[in-house]
Every structure is written in C-alpha cells, then in structure tokens.
Amino acid sequence: MKTANEKKNKMTTSEKTSKYLMPNFGVRDFVVSGGKGSWLFDDKGEKYLDFGAGIAVTCLGHAHPRWAKAVAKQAAEIAHCSNLYMTRQQADLAEKLVEKLGPGKMFFCNSGTEANEALIKAARLYGKKVTGAEGKKFRIVSAIDGFHGRTLGALAATAQEKIQKGFAPILQGFSYAKYNDLKSFEEQMGDDVAAILIEPVQGESGVTPADPKFLKGLKALCKKHGALLLFDEVQCGIGRGGAFLTSQKMGVKPDGVSLAKGLGGGFPIGAVWLAKPVQDIFTPGTHGTTFGGNPLACAAALETLNVIEKEKLCENASKMGERLGRGLEKIAKKYPGKIRLTRGVGLMRAVLFTEQYPNAAVCKKLRENKLILIPAGCNALRFLPPLNVKASEVDKALNIFEKTIERL
Template sequence: MTAACLMNTYKSMPLSFVRGEGAQLWDDTGRQYLDAVAGVAVTNVGHSHPQIVAAITEQAGLLLHTSNHYRIDWQQQLAARLTQLAGLDQAFFNNSGAEANETALKLARLYGWAKGIEQPLVLVMDNAFHGRTLGTLSASDNGAARLGYQPMSGEFIKVPFGDMGAIKQAAAIYGERIVAVMLEPVQGEGGVAVPPPGYLKAVRAHCTQNAWLMILDEIQTGIGRTGRWFAYQHDGIVPDVVTLAKALGNGIPIGACLATTAVARLFTPGSHGSTFGGNPMACRVGCTVLDIIEREGLLNNAAGQGERLLTLLRDALAGHPNVVQVRGMGLMVGIELKAPVRDLCLMVAQEYGVLINVTRGQTIRLLPPLIIDDGDVERIVAAMLGVLGGTGRD
C-alpha cells in the first residue's frame, strides 16, 4: 500500500530482497537468488562483504560528515589511490555517476572557455548513456529517458559509436568548436556494445592531434568490471578525464571524476562543489573496495570467469533462432535477441532463481559480482539456455 507514496519512475518487479551475502540474495519469503546483475554493476565485491561491513560500522561510530571546508583524510587517501591506478593526477568526488559526468562536462566547458571558444561542442556517441540530469541526458541517446525534457542542449554532436571516420568527418565540419570527445569504452545501457579493436587508441590519437579532451565514462566499466581497473587499460592508453561511480562504493553512493593536472587546474575554489561529495564514510568504503579487489585477486577472476561465461554462452546459444550475438568484455556480457521476450527478467528470477537485466529492449545484460565462481557461471548459462529454449541444432 505504501508504494502509492512513491513517484512512478520505476517499473519494479514483485520481488523484495531482505538479505545478501556474496553473490546471493534472499527475498522476503526466504528464497535464494544468484545476483547476476549486481545492482547494475555496483556490488562488485559482493553483498555484505565482512570488510566493508566493518568499515561502515566503525566509521559510522566515528564520523559521517563534516564538509569540504575542512581536510578529509579518507578523501585524500582515495584520491591518491585512484589517480595512481588510473595514471591521472587529481580527483573530485561527488555522489553519483551523473554528477561525475556533469563534472567532466563542466571541465570541457571550462577548457573551451580558456581557449576562447564561445560555443564549444562535445562529440558524443549514438546509443550512449551518461545519466539523467538535464546535462547528461543531452549527452545521451535514449529516447525514452529524454521524452518530455526537450529541448535538449545543443552543445553535443552525436556520431556512431566505433566509427572513427565519423569523428574525422565531424572535425572537418565543426573545426575548432569541438573541445572534447565523451564516450563509454563499452556501452552498457546501449546494449553492451564493444568497439572494434584499435578504436579507443585511434580516438586517443585524434584527440591529442586536435587538442581535444578525451573523456571516458567508466561508470559501469570501471573498478574491475572488464578485468582491468579501467577498461581503457586494455588498449594501453590514458584519457584526459575519467568518470567513476557504481562499484566504487559497492552500494554506498559515491562518484568520482579524475583528470590530468592540466585539465583539473581549470577548477578554482568556488567553481564547483558538492555538499556530500567525498565524505569520510563514502571515501573509506571506496578505499576498502580497492583493498578487497587487490587482496582477493578479483581483476584476474573477472577476466577469467568473464571469458568462461562468454565461451559457454556462445557455445550454448550458437545457432539459436532468436539470438543475434553474444558479446562482452570481462564480466560485462550482453546477449542480443532478434525479438524481445516479454517479462524475461521476472521469468528468469521466478523459474531459475537468477537475477538479470534487459537493456535497449532486447539485449540481456549480465553484470555479476567479480567474486563469482565456476558454479555461478554454469548456473547463469543454464538459466539463459533454459529461458531462451533450444538452439535450433539437430
């Protein structure tokens, strides 16, 4: 009955979870589920990890909040660790991925302003998703999410994802007005779209050649999801700006924008801020998440189990009449269907006890915690094969 008091922004399934441990969740009837979506790429180290529980408990009894008018030691520690891992120099903390992306877009605007460009443009990608604020919606390409919020900002030029020729064509048309390219290394909401080999390197080279900023949205891909700390590390490049959120707090809200010194120094006192961003609790949990991933070897596990999951799914679904492609990187896997299956997420949960997600209407998105083992992978594959039916083989 109390659901009537909530604004109607989510189409929630009739499931309510009361407890989690590792990769498992339990609903209010006591039934157990394998969480193969991890709160949409959030609980990378699993639910109720003892080290995170201990950090939250202790910090709650010490200090939750002061303000950024004072030095916050945990914030400085997390900034130092993230910038070292990313190959960048400075960090700004906020509370979500959308806020992190707004920070990056502000930096792009300041970058253009410093160059004397009155109407700077940022190249973004078809099928991208960067958040639900008005600014990040303008940079995104999701018709349903944008409906009713028009007009969108005209500061963005959209080009096809993975098409280097389109970027060069836009450069020829808009010239010096372009100040940055913003993209996801793997498009999550866009259907787990993986770019062609060499694409990110080519974008990096083109940005350097044209003095553009390369901004990478690693909200979904960052913090180990693809088997590296950051997805761009597979290509041996370093962007100018990177945004993070989701897995950095394992459920505690936190976002981060990392940048080179040359870009970060565009901010000055008073030019940006966040009341709750970088608070002691969130930053301590962020440091704890990094500790766990390092100590438990979860980057290697994500890479190994991700490859195993892809291989088993491709073999099991080869020739399936309703499967277009199985693709992914690390533990970020998409199964694109020719036609949507109605109530698929609820069906998989009810019949197989596995939680999944569907994005862009007909791509099954699998984002299990980085801690999954062989048995979990086999259970996911069995659920997918079961719910999608036979492969059409003899």
C-alpha cells in the first residue's frame, strides 16, 4: 500500500497545480524547469526562444551570471531586516534611481500594483496638502483601456470592464478619459483633480504608445489645475522603450513614476519616485511595507541597473527594437488577411491579428514552434524579449513567427 506522501509525489505538476492552487490563472499547460539568457526550458527538456521574459520582467535574460552571483551573495549575508532599520543596499538603490530619474526621493514596495497604490495615496495626500482639507482634491483621471493593477485602488484606476467586473462598489474618486485624446482629458479635469495617472505606453491592452504631444498636453493640463502628472512605467520603464524611462524618450517630465517588472531583473521589487516638490508627501506613518526594499530585493535591483549600464542595454533595446519592428512590419505587409497591424517602441512590440485568428490560438501554435510570446488586448501578441537579446535571436524569432503565420 502506498502512503499518502508517496501518492502525493506521484502526482504530476499539472495535477498538483489544479488540486492546490486557486484557479484564477485559468488552465495552464506548460511547465517551466529553467532558463538561460533568451531561452526557456520546459520539463521535457525542450528549449524555447523566450520573447515574453516573464511579462517584461527578466530584462537581463534568465540566470544572468552577475545577477545570480549578487543575489546569492546578498542572501548569504542578510535577506531581510524590515524598514525599522536602514540598509546600505536600499540607500544605494535609491541614490542610483534618483540619479536616473531626477531630483526627488524613492519608496520601495514589492510589485507594480503596490507602486501604483502608493502613487494614488500620494495624490490624495497632495490634494489634502494644497487645499488644507481632506476630500476637496482627490480625484484621479486615468485612461480608458489602461492597466494599473489588481488591488482595489489600482483596479479603480484601471478603466477596463473585464478587470473591474465583480468587485463593486469600486473605490470612489476616479474618472476616465480616452487615451491619446487631449480633449477627452480636458473634459474630465477640474480643480478637484489631484492627479492624472497614465501609462506612456499602454501595455496590457495591446501596446499603444502615447503621442508625445498628448503627454505634453497632459502636463499643461496638470499645471493649469494644480494636479500631479503620474506615469505608470511598470511595464515600459527600465530600458524597455529604448531609454531608461519611455517618457524620457518622449521628452515629458512627470511629478511621479511607478516602476516594477524589470527593476529587479526577476526578483520582486516595485518602486515609486516622487519629484522634489512633492518628495516628502509621505510623512511618518502615512505609508509602509514589511518587505518592500529589503536588502535582497535591493541588491538584485542594483545589480540589474549596473548590468543595464555596463552592457548598454537601453541602447541595445533601441537597436534591437528597431530590427524587430522592421521585421514585423515586413511580415504584417505580407499577410494583411491575418495581421491587422504592428506597433510599439523599443523592445515592447505587438502584432494585432484579424478576427479570424484569435491571439491565444496563434500563441499556442508559436509555442509549438518554440517561440514564446505574450497575449494582450486588441487580439494582439506582445514581443517583450530581454534587453540584452542578440540580433541572431531577433532574426530567429522573426523567422519562427513568419513561418507560423504563413501556415495558419
């Protein structure tokens, strides 16, 4: 007779996942066992070109030797000590980010959602400070089809029915306007608006870059109404758009930024930067976190930023992004009945399919042909390779993509 333990260990990963994990991620049919650089390995020893990078996270590729060494070294010294104490790693990371983002201060958390949650709270405290009372200036205007996360605050800023559905009543104090439509934002503005929160490139809903003129217009609107301009660069930041922040490339300076995904190179960390005039908005006791910015997460992020600098990965993202973009344009032109269009910046690109070709099915076919992409809104698939992707890997991905599309 087998013991209960023996029976448990005979279960496959898939059986254990469906028995012990909540079903919120739907049915998953792929087991990852490892990765190296731009390649991902499954549990059967098959190798895949990973142009998803864990949804724009592993910006140095998998198992980068310098990153892995820095994480192991820090884990052997001290991983966590709480924010009751200071650590060199946190101070060094904050200094490095301020150097890159401009005069201001940092707050560290654990995810993109948490970073946006902090921005929302910062906007409310700012409104209270400038009016001298709570509840007078607290409204946040965000863009339709944006994505800011899944907690109740971030979800309230996420103007997508499919994300908000089931969670009524939605947190008050949010209004929505059309992306890349300055007039629509103008209509939503008033002196009760504390901030505009927006992605410089809408990622989840299908990789739509903002028009720089639109972002400049938002900056002027914020100035007129005494509101903060807050950029969610959780997905498009940390070099992905071909500059450290995509908004830097677009030439618009915000009052606050949220970061996560690529920041830790695969280690969970989120961050908020607030510009100098509002850098001290969080006074003692107004916000906090147990894990956020612990020495292990900060060491991982510091090494990620060091490698990005040393290996000139923002430049590589720009160059490889153009190569990828050009290749995708060519394929899109060749198959107009299958592909509607392609768009994006740097190494954040999408191909939008026609109705007859659902992105999930195409994604599966591509995976069978050993290329991993990520679905997005607008029936799109996203290309989000690591920032150190090689030209030969971009060409290989394009080749697999074209052959797969041809045979659809």
